[in-house]
Amino acid sequence: MSAAGFGFVYGLSARQAGLSPVEAMAMSTIVFAGAAQFAAVGYVASGLAWPGIIVLTALLNARHLLYSAALAPWLRPVPFARRAGMAHLLTDEAFALSISHFRRIGRADERGYWLAAIGSTFIPWNLATLAGVLLGAQIPDPARFGIDVIFPAAMIGLAVGLITGRRELVAAIVGAGVGVLVALVSSPAIGIVSGGVIGPLVGLLVPASLAHETAPIDIAAAGPPGP
Amino acid sequence: MSTNLVLLSVLMFAVTYPSRALGLLTPGLDRLPKIAFDYLQLVGPAVLAALAAVSVMVVVGDDDVPAFHIGIEWVAVFVCLVIVARRRNLLLGLVAAVAIVAIARAAGLAALPA
Numbered sequence: 001m002s003a004a005g006f007g008f009v010y011g012l013s014a015r016q017a018g019l020s021p022v023e024a025m026a027m028s029t030i031v032f033a034g035a036a037q038f039a040a041v042g043y044v045a046s047g048l049a050w051p052g053i054i055v056l057t058a059l060l061n062a063r064h065l066l067y068s069a070a071l072a073p074w075l076r077p078v079p080f081a082r083r084a085g086m087a088h089l090l091t092d093e094a095f096a097l098s099i100s101h102f103r104r105i106g107r108a109d110e111r112g113y114w115l116a117a118i119g120s121t122f123i124p125w126n127l128a129t130l131a132g133v134l135l136g137a138q139i140p141d142p143a144r145f146g147i148d149v150i151f152p153a154a155m156i157g158l159a160v161g162l163i164t165g166r167r168e169l170v171a172a173i174v175g176a177g178v179g180v181l182v183a184l185v186s187s188p189a190i191g192i193v194s195g196g197v198i199g200p201l202v203g204l205l206v207p208a209s210l211a212h213e214t215a216p217i218d219i220a221a222a223g224p225p226g227p
Numbered sequence: 228m229s230t231n232l233v234l235l236s237v238l239m240f241a242v243t244y245p246s247r248a249l250g251l252l253t254p255g256l257d258r259l260p261k262i263a264f265d266y267l268q269l270v271g272p273a274v275l276a277a278l279a280a281v282s283v284m285v286v287v288g289d290d291d292v293p294a295f296h297i298g299i300e301w302v303a304v305f306v307c308l309v310i311v312a313r314r315r316n317l318l319l320g321l322v323a324a325v326a327i328v329a330i331a332r333a334a335g336l337a338a339l340p341a
Contacts, residue, residue: 005318023232030236033243035271039278040239046287050235056274058242063271066264068250075251087248146328149300152282153307153324157317159275160308167265168272175273176280183285184293191285192277199273200266 003093004124006154010037011132012139013150017045021133028129032088032122035158036060042151043189052189059196063162067095074099074108082110089117092161165211167203175199279304299337303327 007028014024019041027037036057043053067090075083097116102108139145159172175195183191250256283304286296306327307320314320331337 006321009318009321019232020229022228022230023236026230026233026236027239030233031239031243033239035275036239036243040235042278042282044232044235050238053235054238054242056278057239058246059270059274061243062246062267064243065246065250065256066267068247069256069259069264070250072250072256080252083251084248087251088244090247090251144329144332146303146325146332149283149303149324149328150321152279152300152304153321154317155275155279155282156304156308157311157320159272159279160311161315161317162271162275168269171269172272172276176276179277179281180284180295183281184295187293188281188285188287191281192274195277195281196270196274199277200269203269203273204262204265 003121004128006034007125007128008132008135009150009154010034010041011129011134012136012147013038013132013154014041014129015133015136015139016147017041019044019133021130021137024129024133025126028126031057032125033057033061033064033091034125035155038151038154046188048189052193055193056189056196059193064090067092070099071095071102074102075110075113077108078110086110086113086117089114089122091117091121093121167206167211170206171199171203173199174202299328299331302331 010028011024014027014037019027024041027040031037031040039056039060040053043056068087071090075086078086094113094117097120098113101112101116136147139147163169163172175198177195178198179191179195181191182194283298283300284296285293287293303324307324310320310323311317328337
């Protein structure tokens with residue numbers, strides 16, 4: 001449901017940013033990363049050069065390294081080629097559904113992974129993107145309906161979803177503050193990259209005893225039970 | 228129909244896939260120093276918050292000079308933040324944010340973006 005709703009809104013935003021249906025769908029199938037896609041359409045609309053969009057994409061999606069490292073011990077028996085395919089479908093939602101399922105049953109479930117990644121995320125995301133981009137073309141003046149606010153609202157909503165303790169909170173606040181300050185004296189793209197790099201460094205200064213994590217991705221604890 | 232941005236999608240994939248695949252395909256990556264994982268865990272919230280803040284607080288005019296911006300978008304984004312934090316429902320937050328901006332603009336209380 002959330003993938004479908006969010007994919008629909010992404011389709012609307014993509015259309016508003018001037019992407020054609022082919023371009024919007026290419027991003028949803030090839031990149032398949034919601035936050036990065038929203039960021040990309042926002043910056044395509046504002047005329048940011050491609051290298052800036054690519055750097056931001058790399059930064060935004062760096063968190064997937066955490067997910068793949070956490071799933072690796074579970075999926076080690078799966079053949080290499082299939083793991084390579086599974087990697088493309090590794091999103092926030094697929095990770096959350098899979099790791100909780102694996103922990104519950106105490107073993108990896110490859111079919112369960114594919115079902116979670118394709119059935120509940122990839123297909124709804126892409127169908128909803130198509131619906132959004134086709135409907136978006138019928139709206140004559142999207143700004144009048146407030147559609148331009150979808151991008152920043154989606155970004156802050158996604159950030160809130162990733163905040164699981166004080167370290168993340170500090171990283172987000174500092175990232176936002178640094179981002180705005182640097183953007184005002186240089187450019188929005190440099191500001192965002194600066195916030196994304198400096199925010200986590202300041203977040204790391206929060207002592208672990210004060211971090212108050214509620215749902216950390218603990219790589220060691222995320223693995224399967226020992227033999 | 229334009230297809231120029233398909234290449235951009237391929238380049239975005241090229242920088243996204245490695246972070247998704249490295250852990251699954253590289254033995255021993257889960258034994259990286261803890262501080263590296265701690266840093267990665269903080270990158271997402273920081274980048275997303277920076278994206279949101281810069282989008283609503285900084286506008287670039289025709290002269291290419293960034294300027295501080297105050298507007299109804301602040302209220303809309305803040306309401307979205309509160310809804311997501313309390314209800315864990317992003318879609319509801321987005322609908323509320325769009326409604327606030329649309330109503331404010333329809334009532335003449337807020338200007339359309341430049």
